[in-house]
Amino acid sequence: MSDTAAFPTRSSQRASRRPLQAPQALRTLLRSPLGMLGLAWLVVIVVASLTAPLWLPYPIEYQDFSAVLAGPSAAHLLGTDELGRDVLSRIFAAGAGSLITTFLAAVVAIGVALPLALIAAASSARIETIINRVTEIAMSIPALVIIIAVIGAVGTNLYLVMTCLGLLIAGGIYRVFVGQAKSLQSQLYVDAAEVDGLRPAMVSIRHILPNMATTIFVQFVLVFAIGLMLQAGLAFIGFGPQPPEPSWGGLIQSASKQIYVHPWLMVPTGLVLVFTVLGANAVADTLAGGQGAPPSQVALGPEARRRRRELKAAAPVAVESAPEGMLIVKGLTIGVDDGPELVSSVSFEVAPGTVLGVVGESGCGKTLTALSLVGLLPPGVNPREGSIRWGARDLARLDESGLAAIRGREIGFVGQEPMRALDPMFTIGYQLAGAVRRLRGVGKADARAEAASLLGKVGIVDAERVLRSYPHQISGGMAQRVAIALALAGRPKLLIADEPTTALDVTVQAEILSLLRGLVAETGMSMVMVTHDFGVVADICDEVVVMYAGQVIESGTVHDVLGAAEHPYTTALLAADPHAGLGVVGQERLASIPGQVPQPRDWPTGCRFADRCAFAQPQCVVPVPLIARDRGDGGVRCVRVHELQLGRLDDPVPLDAATPVDGGADPTAPTTAAAPARNGKVRS
Template identity: 40%
Template sequence: MRRLPWVSAGAVGLIILAAVLAPHIGLADPVGMDVAHRLAGPSPTHPLGQDEYGRDVLSRLLWGARTSLGIAFAAAAISCVIGTILGVVGGYVRGIAELLTVRSMDVVLCFPPLLLALLVVTLLGPGASTLVPVLVIVYLPSFTRVAYAGVLSVRGHEYVTAMKVLGAGRLRIMTRTILPNIAGPILVQFSLAAASAVVLESGLSFLGLGVVPPAPSWGLMIGAARGTMVQAPLLLLWPCLALTVTILAMNALCDGLRDMLDPHPAARRVSWFSRFRRRAPTAPLARVEPDTVLDVRGLSVAIGDPAEGRYAVRDVSFQVKAGETLAIVGESGSGKSLMSLSAIGMAPAGVEVAAGTSGMDGADLLALAPGELRKLLGDRIAMIFQDPGSSLNPVHRVGAQIAEAIRAHRPVSAAEARERAVAMLRNVGIPDPERRARAYPHELSGGMRQRVMIAMAIANGPRLLIADEPTTALDVTIQAQVLDLLAALKRDGGLALLFITHSLPVVAEIADRVAVMYAGEILEEGPTAEIFAKPRHPYTAALLRSAPQDDGPAPEGISGTVPVPGDLPAGCVFAPRCDKRIEICDETRPSLFRIGPGRSSRCLRWASL
């Protein structure tokens, strides 16, 4: 973390202090005239001299600071608060809210700021009471657009999705997760707006459309000094110098505060999140076995309008039982992560669940109202994301994030939640948990961050844990530790684990059953030992051949690439890359055949394999 910018903070503090104390430090009357001594130079009585009416320049300079800074700070603060609210709501809620907030500001931007200010002041008349709302209108669009842009860049980050999985509401996400991450750009914009407002107020006062004489203002002082700059050039120097120093000090202070308040070692441009769609149930839930935790049947997920036929997931069915690990394995782009998010009602914006059900405890997760789903997410359902560096909120300490997950679902005090957070860190094997709980995510190693994510996920004792490639970014030693930890949690607590990965060695170590996924379809499913010993689909066999082995032949790559949604082959989706295909494979889309107890394959030639 960076230190407080003492130089700029001291300069701004002195300027504000001088303006505040102006009526109490025995200065001359700022509007009192002494025409006999007009344009007099500096003297013990008047340290900066006297102006064209014999008024004390120092007194008018400090009283002018009260006027100029008061108007500037008031306008910048009001436009900052209103603009940030409009930008955050418009960027997060989208839809009609975006139209009414962000797009309406584009209309204001069509007018040049100075001309807009001149128009309003001309209609309403000059004066400080008119300048504040005028400047608010001028600077409101800039704050709205900065906040809106920040939301658009942050809302897709995994730590925002993680808050959604925890069951947090919109207001909490916008204020606790999104707003701290865009505070830096907003703070910089505040400094620019405040400095610009000082200049604009001075310019309007210079033109006679701002502060009404004889009230002191830096703009009025500059305007008056222009006519006497030959006889008394210092009268022009003092207000210009005060204006320049104030603007530079304010900009430097806001830049320093942005860096100081940002706990990450490098400044970020971060950022925001989108609405989730949910679909009414298409069919009643089928009866399931008592130990089944998650029962997904006929799940189909479309990108955009389902009528356009771009399905990223098609007719996927599986079950996860208590104390069991089901591994979903396949290449990148196969639809594993999208399927898992959609199965728990978390299909992202632009994606729509077109068919299917996802049953848990007798309820269809895809048909629950947002409030009901939030009660389950982070409580009975938890998720671990692939990259803990982006899943954890970088501006909050890890202990506070775990405590927040607990308090979102448990009626406990903040102190008790902190104690439970430390206990969870201890349970997942983090040394010195009290100290680590006070650390920021960037202060921890990759393995520790992943353990923090696991601690947060299991904090409320979930029945289902979805792990989306949780070991991809870790080295093999830390990977083994994380896998052992997950296995212990499943063994001791009867946890149902849905493990998503593309690593077959990881599958062999942790999974009880395997579902092989490709191009949005499950091509083969069965017990792990049987899948590895006798694969019944060419894609499964190709994946096994591509995996490195301690002893045996070198890995063999799979030619070609995974097809994109909306551009699938007419027959088997794997046919263009399959070395076992025959003519019928290019013409017929196979269904999922039951080939034995707990075994299935989507291959027309499974028997011959």
């Protein structure tokens, strides 16, 4: 479960289902009888109309005065009109013009809406807000009134009229596109592409646009149907092609005059028009089945604009350079624009060649902290205070171009779900070789060879087969190895791993941890490992930071924290962890921590763990700073740390000395949670 699920983030706003891809869309149509009927009719009517001059039985002006208002016959398959003209010939002669001009309206609508949606999804909230307001104005304009005004000004130029229709309807299509584009923009494979150095425009073209193919086609067909009906309606009221040039709306208007004398005349043209619209809708409905709802938009309020101006003004402020290859995070505070803080004053250091573990329950801010290190915070979430020093740069204040120069090349990123970090539209080889080419500037052949080499480094034996495979053709463990290979494509000095083993089984987890441990030893890079599992921390990490409710509540070396934890929350987590808790002498079952992590809006002013802590006292309601540990380096955020001495191995305090604050947890509940650290016996 993501740590950011408690507040609005890109990961919590994802659409529930992935859009259909082109081959899958074709298979969906072939399996649907209704969709196939609609598609077959559209193909027949389009081909017949466009080739009408080659096969029409009569010229459109030919009049057979011996068969005026005649019904269907061998000479006239669909009968004749009031002037003895062949109805079949006039229907299909009119079809080409109707279909071409309607096609133009759909092209204009999609051609305007799609680029705007891609720009809005990839840009800042300010640009998105501006585009939203412009499209809302376009949607508020009565299209029919404007079209009639255009006809009054320039005449019945259907090409111009349908172009105006496309422009006016583009606003509504944009709203559909921007929802899906923002949903796709939140996918991990888009983040991976950004980390690999792909520019936002190329991300939209290579990753967002192909995954929107079905939605684009669906909206195109729907606009086509709307345009066809509107064009017929205009011709019916006299704003279409003028006689003797035929049009479907004009044919229906002429037939309506004979409705009481010869009702059959209404049937052929009416059915062709109705079946064409129904066919287009049937295809669109078949393809649109199961599409997920778009996520909500991120508003840009006055407070958000003020904070962004302050951050931009503070950008030139110089910060002390970090040593080469060292990451120094100091006082980092992250919050929602016009909203609460999500991470409060987080500080830690990662030296070259070391692994830092970040541990805590879901909702504690681990993932947000990790994402801030590579500038991938969700829209509307930004650093407010503090610094992230990497060399001479402060990553918290860099703009997108500055971050793009670092992502992938100096800092790599591995996300939680490997299958979502890979674009399903492309093969593994295409994605991995493309990353190598972007980040290292090599040719195609060298990039392909390096991609195979990277797969070998992450333990994939049959590299050539995997390079030819699509993401859905490989297992979860292999996908995680590929994701790690992608992160290594630019030879980074620091790797951010956000719960890289969460979605894997135990055996594969051990293999991935062994792989990461070997890569650190071989390459000398450093790593920040976000995890829930103390077993993972004990296996691979050198130092550990324990987070709770957006704060660092304990930090130190793995030996100090896991062997002699001093914060009640850390001891409770150890007792609840199957890797550590079951190794405690005298403990028969795993402990649990009552309650849950509070929401950011509900954070208390004092100790944020007090409501769940059996050792809480009235003095815990005041703000708590980090206090130096009794043993080893690091700190503990607990005002009673020296009094409780939970980390002492020789003289543990009696549990009945703890008295909870009013409304606090049952003091007996976390009794076993405190035991592991006091006994100091943890199995790693």
